[in-house]
Amino acid sequence: MAKRWLGLLAAGLLAAGVLVPAAPAMAAPTFKVPFPCGQSWSGQTRSAHSPAYAVDFNRTDDLGDPVVASAPGTVDRVTDLGGTSYGKYVRISHAGGYHTYYAHLNGFNVSVGQSVGYGKVIGWVGSTGGSTGPHLHYEQRLNGADIQVRFNGALALYWGTKNYSSDNGCASSTGSGTINTTSGVALTVRSGPGTGYSSVGTIADGARVTIQCQTSGTSVTGTYGTSTIWDKIGAGRFVSDAYVYTGSDGYISGVPRC
C-alpha cells in the first residue's frame, strides 16, 4: 500500500482530537539491480563521484546492453543533455518521494508518463554526456537528495567496487515490505488470508518481511487504509497488507498470486 493513506489516517485522527506521533519514515520501494534477471555487473562507488552516492556499472562489452527499471514507477524524464553531464538520461518516479536516475544512455526505450515495472527495458548502456567510456551511471534519490543506494534493502558498498547480480524481473520473484502498525504493537500472523484463520504468532512493528505471494482475503483497515490483500510471508503465515509498507498501491508488480 502507498503512503498517501497515512496522511488521510493522520488527518482523521487529528480531527478526532487524538494525539498523533510524527509519521514514521516510509520504507523505500524494493529497488533491484537495473539490469535483466541473472546478469552480474561490477558497480563502483567513490567519494569524488558526483553526486557522491551514485553507482557506475560496467561489464565486458557493455555498450548497448539493456538497462531496466529498478522498481515499479512512472517515467518522468527522458532527456538528452547533449555532450555534457548525464547526456541521455531517464528518471523514474517511485512511491514515497523516491527517484532513480539512469545516465549516459545510448538510447531510450520509454517516454515520459509511461508506467514501468521490474525488468522493463528503459534504454541501453552508452557513453553520452560527460562520459569517457560506456557505463551506466545510476542514482537513487529521496525528495531530490542523493541517497546511498540499496538493492533488495541491502546497502551498496561504500566505497569501492563490488559485483552485483540481478534478480530484477526474474519469474516468480518475491517482494518485500516492512510491518508498520504505527503503535509499536506486534502484528498478528494468521494461518490463512483472513482474520477468521487461527493466529500462529506475531511479528514486530518495523520488521522487514519477504512476501512470497499475495492473495485476496478478508478486508482489514490498517495503517495504509482498507485492503483485502493478504501477504504470505512463510509457510502457513499470512499478514494483512493493510499493515505492510511495500511501496506499491495494491498488488506488487512481479510478485505472484498465491
Ligand SMILES: [Zn+2]
Ligand atoms: Zn557516474
